[in-house]
Amino acid sequence: MPALRHDARVDLDGYDRLCAAAEDGERLEYIDGQVFRMMVGGSTAHHALTRRLDGLIAARLAPGGPCASFRETMRLEAGTARFYPDVFVACGDGVVPDPDTKGVAGAAVILEVLSPSTERYDRGRKWLAYQRLPELRHFVLVAQDQRRIEAYHREGAGWRYELLQTPDAVLRLDAIAVTLRLDEIYAVVPTLATESEPRPPLAVFGPAQVARIAGLKGLAVPPGIEALLAELDAEECAAAVACLVGTEGLPRKEQWKNILPERLHCRLAAALREIS
Structure with missing residues (x-):
């Protein structure tokens, strides 16, 4: 089902009016004032x-x-x-x-x-x-x-x-x-x-996505942290995204310590010193 973003920001009343005018088979989703058009036909x-x-x-x-x-x-x-x-x-x-x-x-x-x-x-x-x-x-x-x-x-x-x-x-x-x-x-x-062998897993998360999600969660991502994230493989990136969801309320060092694998903890203090 292709999703087409509606560029204009609208309030809930505006969203309801768009829904009323939507074509058959079109469903509109609404997040933070933005409308996403979900077309049926997968x-x-x-x-x-x-x-x-x-x-x-x-x-x-x-x-x-x-x-x-x-x-x-x-x-x-x-x-x-x-x-x-x-x-x-x-x-x-x-x-x-x-x-x-x-x-x-x-x-x-x-x-x-x-x-x-x-x-x-x-x-x-x-x-x-x-x-x-x-x-x-x-x-x-x-x-x-x-x-x-x-x-x-x-x-x-x-x-x-x-x-x-x-x-x-x-x-x-x-x-x-x-x-x-x-x-x-x-x-x-x-x-x-019926496949006898599973296909290789897709790389669903990458370092850039981890950094972006961290930013959305309010965490600063200085160059030193970006360098550490760049060393994560796909599995570590997936684990980092899972940890990011629950990072609220912890000191900054503990947040990144939970997100990054243990093998990178020795370089974490230096990377955090870049955050003013």
């Missing part, structure tokens, strides 16, 4: 995986329980932000859609099936906005071109990053008491599910 694999995830989760939620599963046709309202996640689970009072906006307030679990045109948006601006949801416990990214699932699980003030690739790997969504195996998720995409 790949067959994207649609199949979205339906599969929603079906598996809905079937395993406790009957008559406090949680319900929704697909991309339902809007998620997160404060002043508005989203159409591929699949999400809401619990408690937020389960009943608002009769006026037809939106659901809050989510405990959000799952996004990655597309080439929206992956950067899902991993960046959208993920940062999702983190503001106090009730969110699991954020899951599902690849459609290989058997690969990435999950962020809230733990205290931060998030734990998990990479799942083997067919018997299990995605545990403890907040809603649901478990999903990779092989059953990808059974709807046979050409992926």
